[in-house]
Amino acid sequence: MKTTKLLFSVFFIISLSSFSFCSPKYTGNSKTVSAIELKNFRALDFPYDKGESGLLTWENTSDIMDAEFTVYVSTLSDNSGWIKVTSFKSGESTAEKINLPFWSFEKDKKIYAVPLEFNNILSSEIKEPLSYYAKVEVLKSGKKYETSVLSSRIEGNWFRADRLNNLLFFLVVSAVFFIAVSHAKKKGLFIRRIAGLDAIDEAIGRATEMGKPIFYVPGIGAMSQISTIASTFVLGEVSKKVAQYDSYIKVPHYDPIVMTVSKEIVKQAYTEAERPDSYKEDINVFISSDQFSYAANVDGMISREKPAACFYIGYFMAESLLLAEVGASTGAIQIAGTDVDHQLPFFFTACDYTLIGEELYAAGAYLSREPMLVSALKVQDFGKLIFMVSVTIFSILLLIGDKLNWDGLSQILTDLLKVY
Amino acid sequence: MSEGMIIFGAWVAAALTLFLFSFLYKDNPFFKVAEHLFIGAGMGWYFQTVYYKIMVPKILEPLNSGTGFEIAMVIIPSILGLSLITQFIPKISWISRYGFTFLMGYSAGMAIPVGLATDFMNQVLGTIEPFANFFSLSGFEMFNALIIAIGTVCVLFYFFFSVEHKGVGKKVSNIGIYFLMVYFGASFGNTVMARFSLLYGRFDTLVNYSSAKYLYATSWIAAGLTLFFVAEKLVKTLTKAESAE
Numbered sequence: 001m002k003t004t005k006l007l008f009s010v011f012f013i014i015s016l017s018s019f020s021f022c023s024p025k026y027t028g029n030s031k032t033v034s035a036i037e038l039k040n041f042r043a044l045d046f047p048y049d050k051g052e053s054g055l056l057t058w059e060n061t062s063d064i065m066d067a068e069f070t071v072y073v074s075t076l077s078d079n080s081g082w083i084k085v086t087s088f089k090s091g092e093s094t095a096e097k098i099n100l101p102f103w104s105f106e107k108d109k110k111i112y113a114v115p116l117e118f119n120n121i122l123s124s125e126i127k128e129p130l131s132y133y134a135k136v137e138v139l140k141s142g143k144k145y146e147t148s149v150l151s152s153r154i155e156g157n158w159f160r161a162d163r164l165n166n167l168l169f170f171l172v173v174s175a176v177f178f179i180a181v182s183h184a185k186k187k188g189l190f191i192r193r194i195a196g197l198d199a200i201d202e203a204i205g206r207a208t209e210m211g212k213p214i215f216y217v218p219g220i221g222a223m224s225q226i227s228t229i230a231s232t233f234v235l236g237e238v239s240k241k242v243a244q245y246d247s248y249i250k251v252p253h254y255d256p257i258v259m260t261v262s263k264e265i266v267k268q269a270y271t272e273a274e275r276p277d278s279y280k281e282d283i284n285v286f287i288s289s290d291q292f293s294y295a296a297n298v299d300g301m302i303s304r305e306k307p308a309a310c311f312y313i314g315y316f317m318a319e320s321l322l323l324a325e326v327g328a329s330t331g332a333i334q335i336a337g338t339d340v341d342h343q344l345p346f347f348f349t350a351c352d353y354t355l356i357g358e359e360l361y362a363a364g365a366y367l368s369r370e371p372m373l374v375s376a377l378k379v380q381d382f383g384k385l386i387f388m389v390s391v392t393i394f395s396i397l398l399l400i401g402d403k404l405n406w407d408g409l410s411q412i413l414t415d416l417l418k419v420y
Numbered sequence: 421m422s423e424g425m426i427i428f429g430a431w432v433a434a435a436l437t438l439f440l441f442s443f444l445y446k447d448n449p450f451f452k453v454a455e456h457l458f459i460g461a462g463m464g465w466y467f468q469t470v471y472y473k474i475m476v477p478k479i480l481e482p483l484n485s486g487t488g489f490e491i492a493m494v495i496i497p498s499i500l501g502l503s504l505i506t507q508f509i510p511k512i513s514w515i516s517r518y519g520f521t522f523l524m525g526y527s528a529g530m531a532i533p534v535g536l537a538t539d540f541m542n543q544v545l546g547t548i549e550p551f552a553n554f555f556s557l558s559g560f561e562m563f564n565a566l567i568i569a570i571g572t573v574c575v576l577f578y579f580f581f582s583v584e585h586k587g588v589g590k591k592v593s594n595i596g597i598y599f600l601m602v603y604f605g606a607s608f609g610n611t612v613m614a615r616f617s618l619l620y621g622r623f624d625t626l627v628n629y630s631s632a633k634y635l636y637a638t639s640w641i642a643a644g645l646t647l648f649f650v651a652e653k654l655v656k657t658l659t660k661a662e663s664a665e
Contacts, residue, residue: 169536191581224527257523260507260516290462296440296455303447318615345608356600358579366581381582383540388573390544395569398551410552417545419537 036138036145038064043134043150046115048104048163048420051156052126054116056134057095065090068139071114073121075132079149082135083121086114101415104161118154129155162420176382180375189374196335196353197366200238200311203333207308208245214238215307217298217323219338220254220291221315223261226361227339231314232258232265233364233373234337238311239266239283243273251284252301254294259284295319299326312336312351313360316343324350337363390417430634434626435641442645448652450645547572571599 038058046053056071067090072082086093095113098105116134118126131153138145183189207214216235221228235251242249251266253259263284270279288294298319302310303326310327312320313336320336320343327334328350336347337355347354355363361380365373394413401409421429439454482494503519506512550557550565557565577589578596585593630638 163533166533166536166541169540170532173536189582192584194581223523224531226531257504260504261520288459288462289466290459293455293459293462296458299443300447300452300455303443341603342607342611345604345611348604349608356579358581362581377581381580384576384580387540387544388576391547391569391573394544394548395551398548399554402552402554402556414545414549414552417541417548419541419545 034143034145036147038136038138038147040111041136041147041150043132043152045152045154047100048157048160051129051154052117052119054118054132054134054152054154055098056112056114056116056136056150058112058136060090060094060110060112064138064140066140069093069112070137070139071116071134072137073116073118073132073134075122075130077131077133077151079133085116085121088114099420100162101165101418101420102412103164103415107411126154129153160420165416166419173379173383177375177379180378180382181371184371184375184378188369188371189378191362191366191374191377194355194359194362194366196337196355196359197363199333199335199353200367201241203309203311203335204238204241204245204247206333208247210308212308213248213250213305214242214309214311215298215302215305215327215332216249216251216311216313218251218253218258218262219312219314219316220294220319221258222255223257225315227315228255228258230339230360230364231337232261234311234313234360234367235262236265236269237364237367239269240273243270243275243278246275246278249283250301250305250307252287252294252298253284254287254289254291256286256289259286291317291319295322298323302326302330302332306330307332310334312338312347313355313363314338316340316347318343321346321350327351427634427637430629431637431641434629434634434637437622437626438638438641438645442649445649448649450648543572570595575599 039061041058042056044055044057045051046055054073068087069090070087071085073085074081074083093112093114094109095105095111096107096109098107098113098115100107116132118130118132131151133149133151135149136147138147180189204214216238218228218231218235221231223229239249249266251259251262253262263281266283267276267279270276287297295318299322302323307327307330310324310332312323312327312334316323316338317340320338320340324334324336324347334351335353335355336351337360338344338347339357339360341357344354344356358380362377364370365377394417398410398413400406401413436454436457439450440458442448443451479494479498482490486494500519500522503515506515547569550561550568554562554565574592574596576596578585578593578600583589626638628634630636
């Protein structure tokens, strides 16, 4: 009997101690946990996201003024598997700190809002809609309280209202584009003189007189790059002039897709110049898709064939100086154009004319005067005008807001321009 | 790797480097050898990279082990990609338009919202943001914020093509050019320093390969090249003299 009692006591003690090990541990002075009701305590799906986050909100009331909050979440429905998300003091993590613009989320300082980023919490990518459970532990005057458990479901949103500013701007730009196209077709639009492009005629004329070829290097960009697209427009106009003067052009390529597009463009240009018979398939040649092999071979071709004019127009990286330097050493007249800002200095040093960034985009429109291209250029100018006006007006408004302590004004202005 | 192979590798590396450097003197057969080898090796490397990094994991493996939906998601883009090759067959080259149309549409769809966001909205916000708390900034920060705003507007005006740059416009545009030149100068210096560091790396390798461990690879090849150029010059001079006589 004694042995049975002893065994029972040992079992009882072990059970108690193991229970205490398994139950949640709370740090701090207090060990008692009572229930608490937070006003308007809600578990939500985070608005306008891919479906990776939830949101817990509750109102700041006088009884929780000096409290400290700890948020727990779980994806299990049996009140287990709680994971601590964050811990903060009263006044922190309010709705105004949520990274959403004023038109899609009410940024009220009196409301606590805790985003629950499940990608980070669960350390795995959330691909499917997910149900979660959440509770908040409140530490107040050394005593701990716990809210009831709320549940919600997170899923992706089809419409990103937070990006409404981007959409509106896109619609305005599109509208301006169509207005500009119609205006350009009816009356034509003014474009100021661009020196580098005026020199194209001079370069082709020189090549014709000297009986030497013209090299047109479209760079190492893919067809999806804006500078490559702009380069193909310039290539079309240069080829047309080459065909008219009955000169010879050579276009070495890095990208096979760009070569295919360029072939069509050059063929079309020769046809438009009424010289389809002068078009040769070997005008466009593929060299290599490796940057420096391409540069080495184009350098070799330039130094051997000694062209009268070299055009480097498109997307260039480290090969810019390698190409332009060799071209300069052969005495060719050189015209370059790229939107890669850190390569432009090399073209400045080695070329006669350089088209800087936007001038390259303008080149196609400037040379062809095609209404569609001119309109596109006008839309770019419109964008620049909006930019300049926005910077000027918004800067003044922000200065006034800062001077007069109008926080709301700066919030509205920055939200309007922020990318979410 | 065996000792012999290491020495052979050093000779090849030193030779190709010097052959390419020889272009600084003039175009020559050694440069042509290196140039064509470079193109061949470059394309070979590019092909295997595309095959093992794109075709195998993105096409062949999903086709072998994917579900019906995954296979469809591989087959459709693959067919669009293959359609581009029809460009080389004039009779059916029209098929390539489907691939190109998709490519252009996809690129435009990706680029336009991102372009608007980064080139416009982020840029404006970045320029004006310091003005939101301008009066709590230090003197230097205030000056910085003003310089950035003025510089941005002036540079942008330089790229404004709809009006002739004359009068006040000319002055604003000129200020823009000064800002651009300062940037380009700094960028030039920065890139030249980076290029020099690459050149030092190459020189360091050549110096290493000129040691006894590599059987004086650099020295022998440099001497050979020099001899070739001297002999070539002599032959040319003699031929010229003979033809003059």
